[in-house]
Every structure is written in C-alpha cells, then in structure tokens.
Amino acid sequence: MLTGIAAGLAAGALWGLVFVAPNIARGFPSTDLAAWRFMAYGAMAAGMLLWSLRGKPRWPTPRQAGAALALSVLGFTGYYVLLVLAIRDAGAAMPALIIGTIPVWVIVLGKPQGLRWGALVPGLLLTVAGLLLMADVPHADTAATGASAAGTYWRGIGLSLVALVFWTAFALLNSAWLQRHPEVRAGDWANWLGIATGLGGLLLWLTLGSSMAALAARPGFGSFVAVCLAIGIGASWLATVLWNVASQRLSASLCGQLIVSETLFALLYSFAWDGHWPSAAQWAACVLFTLGILASVHAHR
Numbered sequence: 005m006l007t008g009i010a011a012g013l014a015a016g017a018l019w020g021l022v023f024v025a026p027n028i029a030r031g032f033p034s035t036d037l038a039a040w041r042f043m044a045y046g047a048m049a050a051g052m053l054l055w056s057l058r059g060k061p062r063w064p065t066p067r068q069a070g071a072a073l074a075l076s077v078l079g080f081t082g083y084y085v086l087l088v089l090a091i092r093d094a095g096a097a098m099p100a101l102i103i104g105t106i107p108v109w110v111i112v113l114g115k116p117q118g119l120r121w122g123a124l125v126p127g128l129l130l131t132v133a134g135l136l137l138m139a140d141v142p143h144a145d146t147a148a149t150g151a152s153a154a155g156t157y158w159r160g161i162g163l164s165l166v167a168l169v170f171w172t173a174f175a176l177l178n179s180a181w182l183q184r185h186p187e188v189r190a191g192d193w194a195n196w197l198g199i200a201t202g203l204g205g206l207l208l209w210l211t212l213g214s215s216m217a218a219l220a221a222r223p224g225f226g227s228f229v230a231v232c233l234a235i236g237i238g239a240s241w242l243a244t245v246l247w248n249v250a251s252q253r254l255s256a257s258l259c260g261q262l263i264v265s266e267t268l269f270a271l272l273y274s275f276a277w278d279g280h281w282p283s284a285a286q287w288a289a290c291v292l293f294t295l296g297i298l299a300s301v302h303a304h305r
Contacts, residue, residue, distance in 0.1 A: 008253030009301060011246040012262035018243035020269025022084065022235050023100050024277045026091045029231045031224060034088040037232065039209035042081055044236025046202010049195040052241075062192045071181055072196040073204075079174030080197070080240065081204035086167035094160025096274050101138050102164040104267030104293075107131055109172045110260025111300070114179065119257065119303070127261055127300030134264075134292030137285055138271075175263070179256040182248060190248035198241055261300035264293045 022041075029037055056062075064072060090099040111128055115121070182193065219225060250259055268290055275282055282290070 005253060008250045009258075009262065012250035012254065012259055013265045015243040015246040015250065016262060016265030017269045018239045018246070019266040020271075020273050021239045022087070023091065023096045023270035024273045025231050025235050025239075026088055027096060027277060029224070029228045031222060032219070032228050033214055034092055035085065035208060035212045036214050036219060037228070038081070038085045038088050039205045039213050040229075040232035041084065041236045041240060042201045042205025043209065044233050045080070045198045045240035046200075046205060048237050048241045049198025049202065052191070053195045053199070056195075062189065064196045068185075068188075068196065069200070072193075073200040075174055075178055075181070076197050076200040076204055078170050079178065080201040081208060083167050083170040083174065085208070086163050086170065090160045090163035090167060092160070093156045093163065094158075096270070098161060099164040099167075100267055100270040100274065101135060102161070102168055103171065104138075104264065104270075105135055106168060106172050106175065107260045107263045107296075108135075109168075110175050110263065111257045113172070114176050114256025114260055119255070123303035124257065124300070127296045127298075127303060130292050130296035130299055131261070131264060134289040134296065137289040137292065175260060176256055178248075179251045179259060182251045186252065190252060191245055193248050194241060194244040197244055201240070258300060261297055264297055268293055 025041075026034065026037060087099060087103070090102075108128065108131055111124060111131075115124060182188070182190075219228070222228070247259075250262065254262075271282070271286065271290065
C-alpha cells in the first residue's frame with residue numbers, strides 16, 4: 005500500500021508540470037505542444053519496448069491494443085488538447101482547480117463495495133472545502149476586460165469541464181482494466197498506452213499542427229522542444245508507469261484522492277513560475293487538500 009501511495013503522489017508531482025508547460029512554451033500553438041508531447045511519449049515507450057526485446061517482451065493482444073488506444077484518447081490526446089486550449093482561454097489557475105475535482109468524482113464513482121461511505125466522508129469534505137476556498141479566490145477580472153474576453157474565459161471553463169469528464173472516465177476505466185489484468189506489468193501497460201498515444205499525437209500534428217519549418221522559425225524553438233521532452237517523458241511515460249503501479253495496488257477511490265496531489269503541485273509550479281506567494285486562502289486550501297489525502301489514506305487502511 006505504501007508503494008502505491010508513493011507512486012501515486014510522484015505521478016501527481018509530474019502531472020502538475022503540464023499546467024505550466026503552455027506558459028513556458030508561450031507563442032507556440034496548443035495543438036503543436038500537445039502533439040509533440042505525445043510523440044515524445046510514444047518514442048520513449050517504443051524505445052523501452054524495443055529495449056525489452058533483450059528479455060521477454062510482452063506484446064498486446066488485439067483486444068489489449070484496442071483498450072490501450074481507447075484509453076489513450078481519454079487520458080492523453082483528447083484530454084490534453086482540451087486542457088491546453090482551456091489554459092489558453094482561462095489561464096492556468098481555474099482549469100487546475102476544475103481538474104482538481106477529479107478526485108471527488110473518482111472517490112464517489114470508484115468506492116470499493118466493502119468500504120463504508122462514512123469512512124470516505126472526512127477526506128471528501130476536506131477536498132471539497134479546499135476546492136471551494138480556492139474557487140473563491142479571484143483569478144480573472146472578466147468584468148473589466150469586456151464581453152469578448154469574458155466569453156473566451158468561460159469557453160476555457162467549458163473546455164476544462166469536458167477535460168474533467170475525459171480524465172475521470174480514464175481513471176476509472178484504467179483502474180478497472182488493470183485490476184482485471186494483474187498479469188500485465190505496469191511498465192508494459194505504460195508502453196502500450198504510450199505507443200497508442202504517440203500515434204494519436206502524430207496524427208494530430210499531421211492534420212492540425214504547424215509545419216516543421218514554421219515551428220523551427222519561431223523564437224524559442226529550443227525551449228519548446230525541451231518542454232515537450234520534459235512533459236512527454238516525465239509527465240507522460242514515467243508518470244503513467246507510476247500511476248499504473250498505484251492503480252494495481254490501491255482501490256480506485258484511494259487513487260482518486262491521490263490525484264489531489266496533481267492540483268497541489270500544479271498550483272506550486274504556477275506560483276513559482278509567476279513569482280509570487282500564495283494568498284492566505286490558497287495556503288489554507290492546500291492544507292485542506294493535504295489533510296483530505298491523509299484522511300482518505302487512513303480510511304483505506
């Protein structure tokens with residue numbers, strides 16, 4: 005259990021990087037950022053699969069490959085395109101908070117049959133309280149920027165909600181699939197998901213992305229490549245391996261609570277990037293998130 009908890013928290017720390025990536029690679033189209041991230045993930049996964057040829061490689065069956073392809077759309081390509089577009093329209097803070105409600109939905113929808121609702125209530129209430137406290141902190145002055153800017157902001161909020169549905173479905177279905185297939189190693193499943201995701205990223209770039217010449221001509225292209233490699237390998241491949249480890253060892257509801265760590269790290273990285281300290285309300289919300297995780301871990305022991 006401790007291994008699963010540590011793996012889930014580490015995955016959250018890596019996932020938090022994706023919320024600041026669009027700001028670091030500002031000036032590059034959202035679709036290019038998403039496509040290159042996933043092509044980096046796919047290349048890493050393919051490399052790891054080829055490296056395993058020296059041992060006993062595990063190749064997916066057609067049914068397993070189909071599951072990997074479907075889940076890659078929910079948890080990676082489709083989800084991240086929506087998230088990047090949401091951050092472009094609404095900034096990083098509110099999308100991070102909306103995505104931060106994923107633990108609530110996963111806890112409610114993924115509760116083990118033998119676990120009483122009363123045991124989940126403390127962690128659930130602490131998480132909801134933290135989200136409400138953060139939501140009450142002003143993040144954008146839409147009234148002062150005019151109707152057009154307000155419309156763009158609310159479009160970003162809508163995209164964040166769709167991304168929320170995508171990743172909630174991925175968390176539940178991925179956990180259920182891994183629980184039904186304990187014979188599949190976490191690293192193998194991450195590589196299969198990665199290759200499917202890499203193919204989706206390549207298709208996205210070829211259909212909606214910029215040409216290689218156009219990307220290379222933009223200032224900051226080196227930083228763009230570095231960001232894509234960081235979030236493609238770290239926040240995708242490695243985070244997926246870690247999350248699969250957590251999903252095989254923990255219930256869906258406890259995994260859901262651990263997703264709160266993504267919000268905590270996303271806020272930490274955003275504050276560091278913007279160069280300011282959190283407000284008192286934001287500090288209090290982070291404390292509530294942390295207490296919610298601890299309460300949920302205690303309930304599942």
